[in-house]
Amino acid sequence: MEYESDYNLLKEKIDACITEGSVQNAKNIFDSYHSVDIDEVLEDLDSADLQYFLFMLDPEEIANLIENAEEELQVMMAGFYSTKELIDIFSYMTNADVADLLGLLPTIKRKDILNYMKKSESNILKMILSYDDDSAAGIMTTEFISLKQSLTVREALLKIKEIAPTTEIIESIFITDNLHRLQGIVDLREILVAPGFKPLADLVETHPFFVYADQDQEEASNLIYKYDLKYLPVVNKNEAILGVITSDDIIDVMEEEHNEDILAIGGVSKDEEFDSNFFHSVKSRLPWLVINLFTAFMASAVVSMFEDTISQVVALAAAMPIVTGMGGNAGNQALSIVLTSLARDEISLEEDLPLVLKEIGLGIFDGAVIGFFAGVVLYLKYQNVYLGLIIFAAMILNMVIAGIVGFLLPLLFDKLKIDPAISSPIFLTTFTDVCGFFIFLGLASTLLPKLL
Amino acid sequence: MEYESDYNLLKEKIDACITEGSVQNAKNIFDSYHSVDIDEVLEDLDSADLQYFLFMLDPEEIANLIENAEEELQVMMAGFYSTKELIDIFSYMTNADVADLLGLLPTIKRKDILNYMKKSESNILKMILSYDDDSAAGIMTTEFISLKQSLTVREALLKIKEIAPTTEIIESIFITDNLHRLQGIVDLREILVAPGFKPLADLVETHPFFVYADQDQEEASNLIYKYDLKYLPVVNKNEAILGVITSDDIIDVMEEEHNEDILAIGGVSKDEEFDSNFFHSVKSRLPWLVINLFTAFMASAVVSMFEDTISQVVALAAAMPIVTGMGGNAGNQALSIVLTSLARDEISLEEDLPLVLKEIGLGIFDGAVIGFFAGVVLYLKYQNVYLGLIIFAAMILNMVIAGIVGFLLPLLFDKLKIDPAISSPIFLTTFTDVCGFFIFLGLASTLLPKLL
Numbered sequence: 078m079e080y081e082s083d084y085n086l087l088k089e090k091i092d093a094c095i096t097e098g099s100v101q102n103a104k105n106i107f108d109s110y111h112s113v114d115i116d117e118v119l120e121d122l123d124s125a126d127l128q129y130f131l132f133m134l135d136p137e138e139i140a141n142l143i144e145n146a147e148e149e150l151q152v153m154m155a156g157f158y159s160t161k162e163l164i165d166i167f168s169y170m171t172n173a174d175v176a177d178l179l180g181l182l183p184t185i186k187r188k189d190i191l192n193y194m195k196k197s198e199s200n201i202l203k204m205i206l207s208y209d210d211d212s213a214a215g216i217m218t219t220e221f222i223s224l225k226q227s228l229t230v231r232e233a234l235l236k237i238k239e240i241a242p243t244t245e246i247i248e249s250i251f252i253t254d255n256l257h258r259l260q261g262i263v264d265l266r267e268i269l270v271a272p273g274f275k276p277l278a279d280l281v282e283t284h285p286f287f288v289y290a291d292q293d294q295e296e297a298s299n300l301i302y303k304y305d306l307k308y309l310p311v312v313n314k315n316e317a318i319l320g321v322i323t324s325d326d327i328i329d330v331m332e333e334e335h336n337e338d339i340l341a342i343g344g345v346s347k348d349e350e351f352d353s354n355f356f357h358s359v360k361s362r363l364p365w366l367v368i369n370l371f372t373a374f375m376a377s378a379v380v381s382m383f384e385d386t387i388s389q390v391v392a393l394a395a396a397m398p399i400v401t402g403m404g405g406n407a408g409n410q411a412l413s414i415v416l417t418s419l420a421r422d423e424i425s426l427e428e429d430l431p432l433v434l435k436e437i438g439l440g441i442f443d444g445a446v447i448g449f450f451a452g453v454v455l456y457l458k459y460q461n462v463y464l465g466l467i468i469f470a471a472m473i474l475n476m477v478i479a480g481i482v483g484f485l486l487p488l489l490f491d492k493l494k495i496d497p498a499i500s501s502p503i504f505l506t507t508f509t510d511v512c513g514f515f516i517f518l519g520l521a522s523t524l525l526p527k528l529l
Numbered sequence: 530m531e532y533e534s535d536y537n538l539l540k541e542k543i544d545a546c547i548t549e550g551s552v553q554n555a556k557n558i559f560d561s562y563h564s565v566d567i568d569e570v571l572e573d574l575d576s577a578d579l580q581y582f583l584f585m586l587d588p589e590e591i592a593n594l595i596e597n598a599e600e601e602l603q604v605m606m607a608g609f610y611s612t613k614e615l616i617d618i619f620s621y622m623t624n625a626d627v628a629d630l631l632g633l634l635p636t637i638k639r640k641d642i643l644n645y646m647k648k649s650e651s652n653i654l655k656m657i658l659s660y661d662d663d664s665a666a667g668i669m670t671t672e673f674i675s676l677k678q679s680l681t682v683r684e685a686l687l688k689i690k691e692i693a694p695t696t697e698i699i700e701s702i703f704i705t706d707n708l709h710r711l712q713g714i715v716d717l718r719e720i721l722v723a724p725g726f727k728p729l730a731d732l733v734e735t736h737p738f739f740v741y742a743d744q745d746q747e748e749a750s751n752l753i754y755k756y757d758l759k760y761l762p763v764v765n766k767n768e769a770i771l772g773v774i775t776s777d778d779i780i781d782v783m784e785e786e787h788n789e790d791i792l793a794i795g796g797v798s799k800d801e802e803f804d805s806n807f808f809h810s811v812k813s814r815l816p817w818l819v820i821n822l823f824t825a826f827m828a829s830a831v832v833s834m835f836e837d838t839i840s841q842v843v844a845l846a847a848a849m850p851i852v853t854g855m856g857g858n859a860g861n862q863a864l865s866i867v868l869t870s871l872a873r874d875e876i877s878l879e880e881d882l883p884l885v886l887k888e889i890g891l892g893i894f895d896g897a898v899i900g901f902f903a904g905v906v907l908y909l910k911y912q913n914v915y916l917g918l919i920i921f922a923a924m925i926l927n928m929v930i931a932g933i934v935g936f937l938l939p940l941l942f943d944k945l946k947i948d949p950a951i952s953s954p955i956f957l958t959t960f961t962d963v964c965g966f967f968i969f970l971g972l973a974s975t976l977l978p979k980l981l
Contacts, residue, residue: 079737079738079739080737080738111756113755113756113757145757237721238721238722241718241721241722242718242722244718247700247717247718248699248700248717264699265699265700265717266693266694266696266699269689269690269693270690270693270694285531285532286531286532287531301780302780302781302784303565304563304565305565305597305777307777323776324775324776324777324780325757325759325776325777327780328753328754328776328779328780328783329754331780331783331784331787332754332783332873335783335787335790335791336869336872338787338791339787339790339791339794339865339868339869340865340866340869342791342794342861342865343861343862343864343865343866343868344858344861344862344865345862345865345866349866350866350870351866351867351870351875351876351881351884352881352884355887355890355891355894358887358891359891359894359895362859362862362891362895363894363895363898363899365858365862366855366858366859366862366895366898366899367898367899367902369854369855369858370851370855370899370902370903373850373851373854373855373903374851374903374906376850376851376854377847377848377850377851378847380846380847380850381844381847381910384843384844384846384847387839387843387846388840388843391836391837391839391840391843391846392833392836393846394832394836394839394843394845394846394849395829395830395832395833395836396829397846398825398828398829398832398850398853398962398966399822399825399826399828399829401850402821402825402828402958402962403818403821403822403825406796406817406818406821407814407818409794409795409796410795410796410797410814410817410818412795413791413792413794413795413796413797414792414795414797414801414802414803415803416791416795417788417791417792418802418803420788421784423803424803429803429804432803432804435807435810438807439807439810439811439814442807442811442815443811443814443815443818446815446818446819447818447819447822450819450822451822451825454826458833506854510850510854514850
């Protein structure tokens, strides 16, 4: 990679530029660094320095910085400008980005901006803002070319040349009927090589995929991933085309959803970053730990029930975490397989229920292998064959339970529209701990005379 | 979504089509279903039926099915055709897809195909095949338009019309010098509206990002994600452009890497699917369980050291899993934050080491809160204030260790080029279990007289 950005060096340059107040230096920085990297430095400036630095840039450069900034920085930057200045800056941004920013501003400011805008602009923005942030409409681009199917190639080319400078998608033209309903797509290269008199209708390729504007962005993302789509049109209730989702629009969605999954499995709220401040991290993690503490008490209460047994055969205390720990591990294996399949929309409770039999089989087989090793070790250590047999049996039973719960729980949560990545791990551990202790210590109590 | 595919209905149609041998029905199926869905049914056909169904399709349709099939099905399909037929089918596929398939075929067959191809085709394929599957070259497209900067707009338009039908990327033209080194990019729409006599050199926008062909696909994917790039050129050692990675090329890479992470955290090998067969799943999961069994024994051995103490105060057996369990939870929180940041290349051992202090602080704070609750409950249950104090202190200490290990371990593995998602969880649990038991039971042994 030729382009390289060093935070400290860039920070020095920006600091120097602010101290000297040199517009030329500001332009140079902008020419040599990507705005993503400039934003990283700007995040750490105080408000006065930030405003002074931005003061040296033109609206297009400011638009660039705003588009790539984190939400907090975006709002701060927007705060420096009057309604009129903001509308000027917005003219260099995509509608999707403008709508995102407007959604972050105070209602009064947002209304003021929309009132001052050209009607044609504000109508599109109001339409986008009327949908949920996480909806298909929230990530679509509205800068695409749509043409009526009755146009000829020559007429189409003239229109395309006119619209081209302000459009984001140029390589495909979306063809509609008079009610703006999508009839299909024409590839720009087809138009380039076709004779001028041909009607567009002759070149149209049908495109059976679309999503409604209020569908979840994850559904749109899954469709694009599964069918390797270049474009996914977004339509309103009357099936008129409102926008288009492209494969680069879903990259952020995918990254977001995946990170949410990993963080959820780890028991952290989705907005925590590695460099979040201390109190943000406490807020993100402590509630989850408190919930976990309750389940830990449940497991502990099960052990308490058998204190009498343990006091007579204290080896049980050393052996019991093996049963619960291994159950947790086996359950997490089943869980992680189901979670990745759910994320790709490949598995469902109705269709794949019979696969739980495989999990039961795996629990028996893996449990028997692991239980056999554990049993042999315990037998050798304590010279009691019953202790070995008990851990063997408990291991199989607990791993079967772990497999069933690890497999069914996320499917059940998904069916109930509860995020399976957030809810499954904690319940799974509760099951494997409570059942593991109960089965192992219960068997030991029953066979207590043999263990003494 | 208008398009909808039902597996069972489609299977019936395909079965009927095979029974009747109706070419017209085969075409109809192809017109109404996406090849991704047809492939899902074809996977479950036996070889003879599959071959018979494919026999009714033309090379373009077969190419379509091969492109979207899983590797196993791809190889099976390719096996039905002679070298000459395959080359015909390949003409409807992208070079990247052909190279992927060739990589799966036996060496003799591959060489034979490359020998029979046009030199211009086989040279590109050989170049792609010379790089690793997981490299930038492995996912790039070679169907892009590159033009010399000395051409005029008029000359460029003629060339573009000529190349357009066979290219994948049309909306941007890559401009090179005489040694094929990238000079920048020109937007097709700029060419469409510029006067014909203008040289392309006047329209070029610099594009400072590129990757070398042998760089890892994940690095390419991270660059495109971070800088929101539409294209990432891929160059050889002499910086001549070989191909271009687009945002839709990295969708599969992102999906793959993320699934690998989730499966690794769960302790499952990356090629297991929810519908893998029994023995595949055993092979994927059992080795990991065996490794976990060893660490479970280590933790168990620590408990054994204190059997004497436990036999005198059996309440310790019920309380100790709370300390280890909560330590594991806290450690996983730190781990999941670091893993997501590592996946985005945002964190490193050198630059972010000081953040371990925050983790220590969190361990102290969260540990104190959780330890306080746990201590009060134990005190109320067993009416012994020392038991409460011991779990309070042990909880803080174990959570500090959990935070440090959960934070540093993945960074350390990453630095050593070991996959942190695979290796960290098992070591982390070992630490939190061994330390948790040792601290809690050790404190209890020291203060034993107070507990009796």
